[in-house]
Structure formats: C-alpha cells, structure tokens
Amino acid sequence: MTSYLIQGASLLGAKAADLGVLGGAFVDASEVAGLKKTRVIDATGLVGLPGLVDLHTHVRQPGGEQAETVRTGSRAAALGGYTAVHAMANTSPVSDTAELVSAVARWGAEAGYVEVRPVGAVTKGLEGQELAPLGAMARSAAQVRVFSDDGKCVHDSSLMRRALQQARSLDAVIAQHAQDPGLTEGAQMNDGPLAAALGLAGWPAVAEETIIARDVLLAESVGARLHVCHVSTAGSIEVIRWAKARGISVTAEVTPHHLLLTEELVSTFDPLFKVNPPLRRQEDVLALREAVASGVIDIVATDHAPHPSEVKDCSFPEGAFGMLGLETALSVVLSTLVNPGMVSLKDVARFMSTTPAAIGRLEGYSSPFALGEPAHITLVDPTAEASEPRGSLSHNNPYRGRDLEGRVVHTMYRGNLTVTDGELVERPEVYP
Numbered sequence: 252m253t254s255y256l257i258q259g260a261s262l263l264g265a266k267a268a269d270l271g272v273l274g275g276a277f278v279d280a281s282e283v284a285g286l287k288k289t290r291v292i293d294a295t296g297l298v299g300l301p302g303l304v305d306l307h308t309h310v311r312q313p314g315g316e317q318a319e320t321v322r323t324g325s326r327a328a329a330l331g332g333y334t335a336v337h338a339m340a341n342t343s344p345v346s347d348t349a350e351l352v353s354a355v356a357r358w359g360a361e362a363g364y365v366e367v368r369p370v371g372a373v374t375k376g377l378e379g380q381e382l383a384p385l386g387a388m389a390r391s392a393a394q395v396r397v398f399s400d401d402g403k404c405v406h407d408s409s410l411m412r413r414a415l416q417q418a419r420s421l422d423a424v425i426a427q428h429a430q431d432p433g434l435t436e437g438a439q440m441n442d443g444p445l446a447a448a449l450g451l452a453g454w455p456a457v458a459e460e461t462i463i464a465r466d467v468l469l470a471e472s473v474g475a476r477l478h479v480c481h482v483s484t485a486g487s488i489e490v491i492r493w494a495k496a497r498g499i500s501v502t503a504e505v506t507p508h509h510l511l512l513t514e515e516l517v518s519t520f521d522p523l524f525k526v527n528p529p530l531r532r533q534e535d536v537l538a539l540r541e542a543v544a545s546g547v548i549d550i551v552a553t554d555h556a557p558h559p560s561e562v563k564d565c566s567f568p569e570g571a572f573g574m575l576g577l578e579t580a581l582s583v584v585l586s587t588l589v590n591p592g593m594v595s596l597k598d599v600a601r602f603m604s605t606t607p608a609a610i611g612r613l614e615g616y617s618s619p620f621a622l623g624e625p626a627h628i629t630l631v632d633p634t635a636e637a638s639e640p641r642g643s644l645s646h647n648n649p650y651r652g653r654d655l656e657g658r659v660v661h662t663m664y665r666g667n668l669t670v671t672d673g674e675l676v677e678r679p680e681v682y683p
C-alpha cells in the first residue's frame with residue numbers, strides 16, 4: 252500500500268502546507284515523511300481542492316455504450332478532478348430497479364476511478380405514469396439517495412407529491428428536471444427574438460419557472476427535500492430565493508455551460524450548442540453567476556451528456572440535446588467565478604464537493620483534508636491553460652477553441668492516484 256507525502260500544496264487557497272496519505276486516509280505529514288515506500292508529490296504552486304462530487308452525470312451505460320460507459324465516464328471524471336459522480340437514470344433500460352442500480356455501482360467500483368453513485372428513476376421507465384420502486388433502490392447495495400427522471404420532468408403533480416413523500420421517508424431527495432412539456436413541445440432553443448429570427452421553435456423561461464414554483468410548494472406541503480436540476484433562467488433564481496426565504500428545503504444546481512455560454516451560439520446552427528435546458532441570454536448567465544456567489548444556487552453540477560458524432564454532426568433540429576462537462580467544469584468555474592474574484596476556492600470546495608455530497612448523502616466529504624478522513628484530493632494549477640477533454644468516449648465539447656484557465660494535475664481517490672501529472676493512471680489501485 253503506497254503512502255504519499257503531498258508537499259507544498261495551497262489547500263483551499265491557504266498558505267502552502269504538507270499533507271500525508273496512508274491507508275487511503277489523510278494523516279499528518281510527519282507520519283509518512285520517513286517511510287521508505289512514501290511517494291512524494293511535489294505540489295508547489297498547485298491548489299488543493301477536495302475531490303469533486305458531481306450530482307448530475309450521464310454515463311450512458313447500459314444501452315448507450317457507443318457514447319460513454321461507466322468506465323470512460325469515470326476516466327473523464329477523474330481527469331476533471333472528480334472523485335464521485337451521480338449517474339443519471341435515463342439509460343436503456345432505465346435505472347429503475349434495485350438490480351440495475353446495483354449493477355451501475357458495481358461497474359463503477361470495477362473501473363476504480365471514482366465512486367459511481369446511481370440515481371434511481373422516479374417513475375417506471377421514466378414514463379411519468381407509475382412510481383418506480385424507490386424503497387427497493389434505496390435499500391439495495393447501491394443505497395440510492397437521489398431519484399430523478401432527468402431528461403423528463405415529473406409533470407403529474409399527484410405523482411410528484413407521492414414521490415416527495417416517499418423520498419422523505421427514505422432520507423432521499425427528488426432531483427427535478429423542471430420543464431413543462433406542454434410549453435416546450437418541439438422547442439429547440441431559448442424563446443425570444445433570436446429564436447424567431449433563426450426560425451427555431453422557442454423554449455420559454457416560464458416552462459422552467461412554473462415547475463420550480465409548483466415543486467417548492469409541493470415539497471413544503473409534505474416536508475420533503477427538493478433538488479432543482481440545471482437552473483437556467485434569472486426568473487428561476489427568484490423563485491428559489493423566495494422558497495429559501497420561506498424556509499422550504501430546496502437546493503439548486505447550475506451547469507458550467509449555463510455559467511458561460513449564451514444563445515447567440517445557436518446562430519451557428521451547430522448542434523454542439525444544443526442543450527436542455529437551452530443556452531439563455533447574457534442577463535441569465537450573469538444572474539446565475541451572482542446566484543452561485545450568493546449561495547441561492549447551491550452547487551455546480553455538470554449535466555455531462557456525451558453523444559456520438561452522428562447525432563451532433565447533423566442539422567440543428569436533428570441534433571441531440573447535451574454537451575460534455577466533466578473534464579471542463581472546474582476550468583469554467585475558475586475562469587468565470589474564481590479568477591475574476593467572485594468566489595473563493597473555499598466556496599468552490601463547498602459548491603463542487605461538500606454540498607453536492609451532502610445532498611446525495613455521500614459520506615467522507617464533510618470536512619475536506621481532515622486527518623483520518625478518506626483521501627480525496629484534486630491538485631490544480633489554477634492559471635495554466637485547461638487541457639482538452641480526452642477521457643470521454645464522445646467529443647461534443649462546447650468549449651473547443653476557447654481559452655479556459657485551470658488544469659487538473661493530480662486527482663486522488665481514496666488515497667490512490669487516478670490522475671498524475673495530468674495523465675490517467677491505467678489501473679488505479681482500489682481499496683476494498
């Protein structure tokens with residue numbers, strides 16, 4: 252069992268310090284400094300963040316292995332500085348049984364790069380008709396604590412209410428993809444003058460905002476936790492702010508792409524910029540950044556959505572919704588929020604690690620770098636040019652050709668390096 256001495260890292264932006272890793276956990280540097288087998292990691296000039304946790308990842312297995320597998324998604328995650336991801340349920344078949352969620356968790360453990368936490372479907376087959384067996388998934392080996400029909404909205408209010416009630420009894424959360432289907436039929440991009448000019452069907456902001464307003468009231472009425480996926484409009488932020496002020500137990504996420512990209516990119520008609528919810532206006536982007544800084548939005552989650560080239564090298568209306576995110580999320584956050592001075596590295600640790608772990612009831616992330624805790628750490632050069640994505644099986648990277656800052660140099664998961672000097676470790680050791 253290798254031990255490590257991480258030398259000279261600036262942990263959460265504090266002054267340089269040394270940190271030891273032994274038996275998968277953090278120890279005082281003095282405990283490993285004299286050991287023969289200790290490997291020294293020179294982290295001079297690097298920033299140490301806790302291992303990142305993504306609450307919203309599409310790994311496509313089973314059924315979409317030409318786009319991504321649990322293994323390739325895990326490798327992309329490690330390259331992006333992640334040590335845990337939550338794998339969405341919209342696979343084929345849908346992850347709506349104890350057997351399937353357990354299989355997804357097992358594939359993740361076999362790959363060994365990150366902890367893969369399956370998200371269970373809320374409704375059977377994501378069909379929005381009948382609740383899936385939430386209890387069985389929660390009690391399975393995968394211990395599911397996040398349920399979502401992501402990709403589809405749980406639109407039936409009665410079903411949503413019962414899902415929230417069940418989730419409450421399981422200490423789980425419902426993560427809602429807030430999109431009123433009736434208001435977004437055939438929609439391709441953000442609704443407004445640009446959509447009209449381009450001749451593409453518009454996707455109104457209110458289609459998201461009305462569902463969030465309904466859901467926070469439903470969550471309040473049954474005393475359950477609600478998580479709102481990929482908030483994309485300034486109006487949604489106002490609803491969430493109101494709900495939080497009222498004491499409703501709601502958390503919300505924003506994706507990196509909604510923090511940087513705007514609807515103008517759709518003018519290229521390149522399906523690379525087609526995503527659900529759509530890219531919005533610059534005003535929305537700025538409001539979302541403010542909301543992360545103020546804490547109204549709790550976390551940044553990637554919505555990493557790999558797609559094979561045949562559904563991206565086509566006309567805009569024919570293209571699939573979604574973009575890669577795992578390998579670029581931290582760079583986007585550093586470029587848009589940290590380096591301009593809107594948030595600190597401590598804030599990043601909170602909204603990309605501690606809080607997403609808390610929402611997903613994932614243990615081992617509550618006190619970053621505490622001695623005795625599992626050694627999950629990401630060492631980043633905050634101002635170096637970002638690397639190109641190379642872990643994912645797919646290539647739908649919307650930041651192609653853009654200068655992003657921040658490069659992951661080393662990622663350590665449970666005391667083992669999964670990425671070192673910017674390169675993937677081919678067979679990471681795995682502790683039982």
Ligand SMILES: [Zn+2]
Nearest residue numbers: 401402428480
């Ligand atoms: Zn979604």
